[in-house]
Amino acid sequence: MLGFLARRTATGLLMLVALSVLIFGLLRLTPGDPIDAYINPSVPMSTSDLAVLRDRLGLDQPLPVQYFAWARAAISGDFGYSIQRSGIPVLPLVMDRVGPTALLMGAGLVIAIVVGVAAGIVSAVRRNAWPDISMSVLSFVGISSPPFLSALLGLYFFSVLLGWAPSGGMQTPGAPYSLLDVLGHLILPAVLLSIGHAALIMRYMRASLLEVLNQDYVRTARAKGVKEFWVIVKHATRNALLPVITLIGSTIGIAVGGAIFLESVFNWPGMGLLLVNAVSTRDYPVIMGATLVIGACVIFVNLLTDVAYAFVDPRIQVS
Structure with a gap:
């Protein structure tokens, strides 16, 4: 397991390097001069x-010299300073936004996993019945x-017409911090x-x-007189989860991307x-820092997904 984790970590670091090179090159290929982001257009400069x-x-x-200068500083934790935020360091600025995004994505994925797995089980057990047909229609709508x-x-x-939920933000402006207020938003x-995601997991x-x-082992369990509930939950569902875990990762x-x-629509501070x-403001240091942090999070979650295989199915060996 330790060797597997070491190899996957090394691969993830190489992917981060490749991502940084790609983003750095794409930013330099965008129209305009990067120096324009650092100057005030209303102030003439010679x-x-x-x-x-x-x-x-x-x-x-x-460009190669610029990239290696940036990479050398980034390795030590210096991602530069925000252009549009009065020289605020990029790394603290980005890390302050990780929590809200992790909260939003974590809550969304938990809902998607619970609803998708439960709906998939019901749809498979009641195949070609009205629950299966209705859930299949809803899943196609959700995927599309x-x-x-x-x-x-x-x-x-839900916000404008019915007024059931707040229209934006992470908490009510001017109100004291409250967990219920955050959950409501x-x-x-x-x-x-x-x-x-729930629709895709369900399918x-x-x-x-x-x-x-x-x-055959499911038919054998039924022939032994095991109750259908335990056949589905204990024998079938665990083995059926492997493709779903791959999908989740x-x-x-x-x-x-979602x-x-x-976050743009709901003004969620993530x-x-x-x-x-x-x-939109061509803040290059923030773009580089935020992209790398997002890439690192995605690579880490994929690593956890691979490790989870061994716990779901003991037949799988990590090596």
């Missing part, structure tokens, strides 16, 4: 002043609904984030469970909103 500023920021160096459409429709119906974006769980229910990255839309604002 050519010599621009040259001095470019030299101080290292923007007059070749893009996150921004679900967010806008959910905001309009969390429930709607978390449910909306879970829709597509995978249904297909996997139907395949497992036709295995691979959808973390997709959930990040969280970016939801990584997504920070990244959107950084892109």
Whole structure:
């Protein structure tokens, strides 16, 4: 297990390096001059002043030199300073947003897993009956609904039209901190984030469970007189969860994209909103820092997913 973790950690570090190179190169390929983000357009600057500023920021160096200078500082925890936030260090700024995003994504994924697995089991057990047909229709609708459409429709119906949930933010402005207040603001974006993932998990769980229910050991358990409830829960569901675990791990990255839309719509103070604002203001250091932190989180979750295989199915050996 330790050797497996070491190899996967090394692979994850290489992926982070590749991600940093890709993002750094793409940012430099965007239209415009990076120096424009550092100057006030209303304040005229001479050519010599621009040259001095470019030299101080290292923007007059070749791209490989610029990247290695940034990477050398990033390894020590220095991701630079935000351009648009009066020189605030990037790393504390990004880490302050990790908690709200983790809360939103964690709540959304928990809802998606619970609802998706339960609906998949019911749909497989009641195959071709009305629960299966209705859940299949709902799952296709959920899979086909893009996150921004679900967010806008959910905001309009449940916040504006019905007034059942707050329309944005993480807590009520001016009110003292309250866990119930945070949960009240969390429930709607978390449910909306879970829709597509729950639908996808339901489809995978249904297909996997139907395949497992036709295995010989399930028929043997039934022939021995084991109650149908325990046949489903103890013998079939555990083995049917393997493809679902794979799906959950691979959808973390997709959930990040959905969280970016939801945080923008609901003004949720997380990584997504920070990244959107950084892109709109061309805050390059924040874009680099936020992207790397998100990438590290996705790689870490995928590592946990691989380790979870061994606990769900003892036949799988990690090596």
